[in-house]
Amino acid sequence: MNELISKLKELNVGNVKENERLANHTTIKIGGPADIFVEPSSVENLQKTMELIRQYNVPWRAIGRGSNLLVSDRGIEGIVIKLGSGLDQFELNGTELTVDSGYSLVALATSISKKGLSGLEFASGIPGSVGGAVYMNAGAHGSDISRILSKALVLFENGELEWLSNDEMEFSYRTSVLQKKRPGVVVRAVFQLTEGDRESIQAEMKKNKDYRKVTQPWNLPCAGSIFRNPLPNYAGQLIEEAGLKGYSIGGAKISEMHGNFIVNNGGATAEDVLNLIQFVKDKIYESKQIKMETEVEIIGRK
Incomplete structure (x- = not known):
């Protein structure tokens, strides 16, 4: 990894950091460190980054503004590429x-x-x-x-x-x-x-x-819709009908504004959110025999 970091910096591909906490880059403000975090400053530098990823055979993941993402508390192995400044015209x-x-x-x-x-x-x-x-x-x-x-x-x-x-x-x-x-x-x-x-x-x-x-709690850190709508049903409505609005595990809480949002109520971990997701899945299946699938993308080390 040290050699790869040196190469990225040598090629001046953009902003390169080690062990960058991804809680700083997700809308729900949760996520452990990325081994290497790169924000390429141009398309050409994105290509150079991908070439090095291929050469060194390391896992990678691209992110944008970090909505619709739940990153593991243990972070992400390899390189996280953030598409932002430099790719914004x-x-x-x-x-x-x-x-x-x-x-x-x-x-x-x-x-x-x-x-x-x-x-x-x-x-x-x-x-x-x-x-x-x-x-x-x-x-x-x-x-x-x-x-x-x-x-x-x-x-x-x-x-x-x-x-x-x-x-x-x-x-x-x-x-x-x-x-x-x-x-x-x-x-x-x-x-x-x-x-x-x-x-x-x-x-x-x-x-x-x-x-x-x-209708949606964007005043608090959240990832957006947690579950896909199991059409013709709507996830938020099913969760509300099950009486789960406001239910919390650790620092993760089902929003009282919208049942399909989980908010970081302060100090929430990815594990809190995952446990709450599983709790909702179990309750909805018990009451409606409907299998809920996540829309939020869950990534990182297990």
């Missing part, structure tokens, strides 16, 4: 939007709305990055990334950059091909938007944002 050509993976989804939706372009209204309250949103087909308010994505530039482990079309991304509910079949890092995305009325677009975004403020 966008370019608009008519109604075609090309944007780097590290760009904030909320900031992007806000900027685009001011230009009278429609398509990103649903994203006005999603606290993630563009790369993470494409990776998991993020969505809300009846829409998702698959509705607007034309193609995505992906860096694969073998060092190749490849444009994947919407069809090739194999989108489904909160899922893409990158999660299991073809692990890779989203570098850039191209979205096809439509012209619309600026005031109407901004009003729709405000409505979506206001709805989130009164």
Whole structure:
């Protein structure tokens, strides 16, 4: 590991740290250390980082703004690549939007709305990055990334950059091909938007944002929706009907605002959250015979 760290620093790929606590990089403020933490300062430096990962044969994981993630208390083995500063530009050509993976989804939706372009209204309250949103087909308010994505530039482990079309991304509910079949890092995305009325677009975004403020506990550290909706049922409703709102284990608590959110009520560990997730799964299965599946991605050492 020491030799790899030296190489990363020698190549000046960006911000490189050892044993960086991932609680500093997740929205739920939980997570042990990454052996090596790299924030590449450009696409080229991301490629150099991936080349070294391949050379040294170390495990790796890419993250964005750290929403939808629960990182083990024991941290993550190998390299964690954070896509942020250095991969946060966008370019608009008519109604075609090309944007780097590290760009904030909320900031992007806000900027685009001011230009009278429609398509990103649903994203006005999603606290993630563009790369993470494409990776998991993020969505809300009846829409998702698959509705607007034309193609995505992906860096694969073998060092190749490849444009994947919407069809090739194999989108489904909160899922893409990158999660299991073809692990890779989203570098850039191209979205096809439509012209619309600026005031109407901004009003729709405000409505979506206001709805989130009164129904979801983003005033406390949380990871977003914990469970997938077992359609036609809704996870939050099932949890509320089971009387589990407000139930806590350690510092982890089921939000009283929304049953499908677990908040870090102070000093919560990943183990607290995992125990609470299992408790909910058991209770819902006992009462409804419905198997709950997690939407939040659980990563790191067991």
